[in-house]
Amino acid sequence: MKEYDHKKIEKKWQNVWDKNKTYQAKDFSKKPKYFSLIEFPYPSGDGLHVGHPRSYVGMDIISRKRRLQGFNVLYPIGWDAFGLPTENFAIKTGKDPRVVTKKNTDNFRRQIKSLGISFDWSREINTTDPKYYKWTQWIFLQFLKKGLAYKAKMTINWCPKDKTGLANEEVVGGLCERCGTPVEKREKEQWMLAITKYADRLDKDLDTVDYLPQIKLAQRNWIGRSEGAEIDFKIVIPTRTPGVRVFTTRPDTIFGATYLVLAPEHELVKELKDKIKNWSEVEKYIKEVKNKTDIERTSTDKVKTGIELKGIKAINPANKEEISIWIADYVLPHYGTGAIMAVPADDIRDKEFAEKFKLPIVENYQKAGFEDFGKKITKFKLRDWVFSRQRYWGEPIPVVHCKKCGIVPVPERDLPVELPKVKNYEPTDSGESPLANITKWVNTKCPKCKGRALRETDTMPNWAGSSWYYLRYTDPKNKKTFANKKNLKYWLGSDPATGGVNWYNGGNEHTTLHLLYSRFWHKFLFDLKLVPTAEPYKKRTSHGMILGEGGVKMSKSLGNVINPDEMVKIYGADTLRVYEMFMGPFSQSVAWSTESIIGSRRFIEKVWRIGVKVSTQKNSSALPASGLRHGPNFSVPKLSKLLNKTIKKVTEDIEGMYFNTAISSMMILATEMEKACLSSGTTENIELEDYKKFLQILSPFAPHVTEELWSMLGEKKSINLSSWPKEDKSLMEDEEIKIVVQINGKFRTEIMIRADDDEEKIKKEALSDETVLKHILGKTVKKVIYVKNRLINIVV
RNA sequence: GCCCGGAUGGCGGAAUUGGUAUACGCGCACGACUUAAAAUCGUGUCUCGUAAGGGAUGUGGGUUCGACUCCCACUCCGGGCACCA
Numbered sequence: 001m002k003e004y005d006h007k008k009i010e011k012k013w014q015n016v017w018d019k020n021k022t023y024q025a026k027d028f029s030k031k032p033k034y035f036s037l038i039e040f041p042y043p044s045g046d047g048l049h050v051g052h053p054r055s056y057v058g059m060d061i062i063s064r065k066r067r068l069q070g071f072n073v074l075y076p077i078g079w080d081a082f083g084l085p086t087e088n089f090a091i092k093t094g095k096d097p098r099v100v101t102k103k104n105t106d107n108f109r110r111q112i113k114s115l116g117i118s119f120d121w122s123r124e125i126n127t128t129d130p131k132y133y134k135w136t137q138w139i140f141l142q143f144l145k146k147g148l149a150y151k152a153k154m155t156i157n158w159c160p161k162d163k164t165g166l167a168n169e170e171v172v173g174g175l176c177e178r179c180g181t182p183v184e185k186r187e188k189e190q191w192m193l194a195i196t197k198y199a200d201r202l203d204k205d206l207d208t209v210d211y212l213p214q215i216k217l218a219q220r221n222w223i224g225r226s227e228g229a230e231i232d233f234k235i236v237i238p239t240r241t242p243g244v245r246v247f248t249t250r251p252d253t254i255f256g257a258t259y260l261v262l263a264p265e266h267e268l269v270k271e272l273k274d275k276i277k278n279w280s281e282v283e284k285y286i287k288e289v290k291n292k293t294d295i296e297r298t299s300t301d302k303v304k305t306g307i308e309l310k311g312i313k314a315i316n317p318a319n320k321e322e323i324s325i326w327i328a329d330y331v332l333p334h335y336g337t338g339a340i341m342a343v344p345a346d347d348i349r350d351k352e353f354a355e356k357f358k359l360p361i362v363e364n365y366q367k368a369g370f371e372d373f374g375k376k377i378t379k380f381k382l383r384d385w386v387f388s389r390q391r392y393w394g395e396p397i398p399v400v401h402c403k404k405c406g407i408v409p410v411p412e413r414d415l416p417v418e419l420p421k422v423k424n425y426e427p428t429d430s431g432e433s434p435l436a437n438i439t440k441w442v443n444t445k446c447p448k449c450k451g452r453a454l455r456e457t458d459t460m461p462n463w464a465g466s467s468w469y470y471l472r473y474t475d476p477k478n479k480k481t482f483a484n485k486k487n488l489k490y491w492l493g494s495d496p497a498t499g500g501v502n503w504y505n506g507g508n509e510h511t512t513l514h515l516l517y518s519r520f521w522h523k524f525l526f527d528l529k530l531v532p533t534a535e536p537y538k539k540r541t542s543h544g545m546i547l548g549e550g551g552v553k554m555s556k557s558l559g560n561v562i563n564p565d566e567m568v569k570i571y572g573a574d575t576l577r578v579y580e581m582f583m584g585p586f587s588q589s590v591a592w593s594t595e596s597i598i599g600s601r602r603f604i605e606k607v608w609r610i611g612v613k614v615s616t617q618k619n620s621s622a623l624p625a626s627g628l629r630h631g632p633n634f635s636v637p638k639l640s641k642l643l644n645k646t647i648k649k650v651t652e653d654i655e656g657m658y659f660n661t662a663i664s665s666m667m668i669l670a671t672e673m674e675k676a677c678l679s680s681g682t683t684e685n686i687e688l689e690d691y692k693k694f695l696q697i698l699s700p701f702a703p704h705v706t707e708e709l710w711s712m713l714g715e716k717k718s719i720n721l722s723s724w725p726k727e728d729k730s731l732m733e734d735e736e737i738k739i740v741v742q743i744n745g746k747f748r749t750e751i752m753i754r755a756d757d758d759e760e761k762i763k764k765e766a767l768s769d770e771t772v773l774k775h776i777l778g779k780t781v782k783k784v785i786y787v788k789n790r791l792i793n794i795v796v
Numbered sequence: 797g798c799c800c801g802g803a804u805g806g807c808g809g810a811a812u813u814g815g816u817a818u819a820c821g822c823g824c825a826c827g828a829c830u831u832a833a834a835a836u837c838g839u840g841u842c843u844c845g846u847a848a849g850g851g852a853u854g855u856g857g858g859u860u861c862g863a864c865u866c867c868c869a870c871u872c873c874g875g876g877c878a879c880c881a
Contacts, residue, residue, distance in 0.1 A: 299797035745862035
């Protein structure tokens with residue numbers, strides 16, 4: 001018998017598909033289009049993680065199914081290659097990030113290709129390619145033009161020893177990850193993007209997209225829309241106008257407000273410095289707060305801290321009572337107005353604070369109307385996006401600073417502003433990007449006045465390139481624009497309300513930031529009439545992580561990292577694909593088990609054995625013509641029925657991403673098929689057409705082996721060019737149905753009924769069943785509940 | 797701490813969304829084939845009990861004829877928390 005040689009088969013078909021451009025999407029086609037998307041990977045030096053294929057295979061199954069369903073499918077991939085790990089590697093080794101990136105992407109490409117994912121490699125993109133980031137910079141200039149990119153002072157993490165700014169990730173327990181020095185906060189001018197201008201629409205438009213409910217919820221919570229009121233409190237000591245404005249979601253409780261709390265950073269504190277009698281204490285407290293994170297500050301289980309601003313008082317506008325003013329770290333400067341009115345009778349945090357500092361608590365106060373003392377206002381938790389990085393490996397922000405003209409955008413014709421080569425990748429001592437050291441590059445001419453000017457040395461965050469990459473796939477080589485409008489209209493759809501990438505799958509960990517940022521960019525481009533749809537993604541799902549054996553995180557330090565190359569080598573890509581889809585529910589994290597992968601291999605081998613038998617007997621004339629078969633083991637109808645049920649199940653399960661149960665049902669079918677062969681010694685019990693349908697529904701999961709078997713059965717064209725089978729309902733109906741009989745909700749027995757029996761007849765039958773009679777002997781039957789085609793429960 | 801998930805046999809998980817808990821797979825045991833091994837196939841495999849029957853879906857309560865599924869309170873685990881991607 002012909003052996004299953006995964007190495008030969010997989011290599012062979014990967015070459016054929018490549019040569020025939022089987023998976024290349026065609027711009028414009030009579031077929032309906034389908035745009036399926038995965039999050040393009042960051043090409044890390046560690047190579048592909050077994051978690052990557054999970055997402056890629058999942059969407060590959062969807063994409064392959066869509067092709068068989070007659071769609072013109074775009075399933076692209078690229079590299080999100082700017083970022084910290086490559087930069088830190090460069091700092092450590094002195095190697096050019098370009099060289100490192102090239103090496104890593106080459107490795108990733110080879111690994112992904114070995115899995116037989118149906119990506120359209122002709123559209124491969126790379127965020128670090130100047131031809132790509134030219135357009136990232138161009139989009140930034142549009143933000144600048146519309147006033148949505150601006151500069152503001154922000155606090156950053158600062159390591160006083162290394163003299164560099166640090167990313168949050170590089171701060172471990174308040175210490176610098178590299179040298180262990182306590183990290184300080186510093187103020188620095190940063191480029192910002194005004195995402196808050198889009199907050200309302202980012203929230204509202206979630207109603208128009210098909211995201212998993214928990215993804216929508218996560219987005220909504222992040223945006224944090226809430227309705228409240230802004231109320232002005234007069235400062236009476238010292239007399240000052242204007243007073244202080246607070247934001248509250250409960251303006252109705254104003255009669256219970258017994259003191260005010262300001263964020264320690266509130267400008268009023270600095271302004272009234274001279275009037276605050278206990279300034280030295282206040283100053284000390286402000287310093288302490290400065291190095292705390294927002295999480296530490298707002299944690300509700302820590303002891304409340306704060307300090308009164310002695311010597312200044314405010315007036316509650318509702319009851320005209322004089323109240324004290326405090327500062328406390330649990331009030332954050334960037335939410336609301338950075339000031340609250342405290343109603344200890346009604347708010348747990350205010351109550352804790354009042355109890356600790358012995359502040360008055362008024363329990364039974366008069367309720368006010370919503371807008372009696374202030375103005376209704378909608379507030380968002382969402383903050384503007386800090387868009388500057390003092391780093392090397394990112395897109396240079398394309399502006400110049402001119403003493404005469406101020407900030408001047410680089411003219412669009414001069415894009416891209418290419419990242420120059422440097423010798424040293426470390427940030428400078430002053431905390432500037434390493435680009436600041438290249439005087440030749442920094443010194444330039446002002447595009448406006450032609451005078452001397454300096455280039456901006458900040459670069460963009462990694463999120464920039466990934467905020468619009470899906471658009472570039474529709475027209476990846478365009479030199480005139482980021483993507484042709486016609487292409488965008490074709491691939492995203494022309495209806496602003498319903499169009500977008502058809503299906504976008506990614507990690508749970510991206511359901512807030514990346515997803516929100518790219519929705520923001522897309523909406524901005526939509527407003528400029530540069531993209532045809534209001535939302536980038538019509539549908540969004542997410543997959544869980546693959547953990548190491550035993551459910552711990554897979555990491556180098558734990559030594560439990562699984563190399564996909566090795567799995568492909570030993571078991572084959574098809575087995576790895578099937579295993580990753582079978583190991584657990586797609587949406588949840590699941591632990592890897594090398595011991596278990598053998599089950600998927602056995603399944604593929606079973607399919608292979610049946611196929612080899614079917615093909616050899618088909619080619620020998622020993623097999624009687626279809627429809628003329630007889631014999632004691634004649635079980636074609638039974639198998640056909642199971643096949644049709646399986647087609648239905650697999651068709652539906654793929655849509656819900658229930659890949660594990662789809663595979664389970666195909667395993668059952670394969671087992672039954674093989675049994676049918678064994679019982680008769682031939683494959684006469686398997687209809688050739690049935691077996692082919694089985695191969696078709698399996699092909700999205702295991703594309704190589706099914707393609708090989710397909711051709712062994714005499715098919716000249718690729719299985720990719722066939723059409724998705726449809727179940728035959730007439731072959732699926734059961735005339736006899738098994739009904740469970742329960743007594744008081746406990747399983748007792750089962751009876752067979754005919755599909756057309758009426759309820760009374762079934763109940764009667766159940767009550768006259770031997771086992772039932774035994775159990776209800778001497779008891780009164782109170783009630784008989786019948787659930788159609790399922791069960792009967794007798795209550796006694 | 798806050799937000800979003802999750803918890804079912806020795807292990808990964810299934811359960812038509814309120815209707816036979818443990819499908820499918822791994823592992824294990826036994827059997828067939830084999831000189832033997834591997835592969836493959838078959839049988840068994842939650843638990844107590846000889847059986848009849850009882851118990852079990854993280855914990856404690858509740859709703860219901862009936863709860864893994866719904867409600868309330870808790871425990872533990874994973875992800876996110878704005879400069880990791």
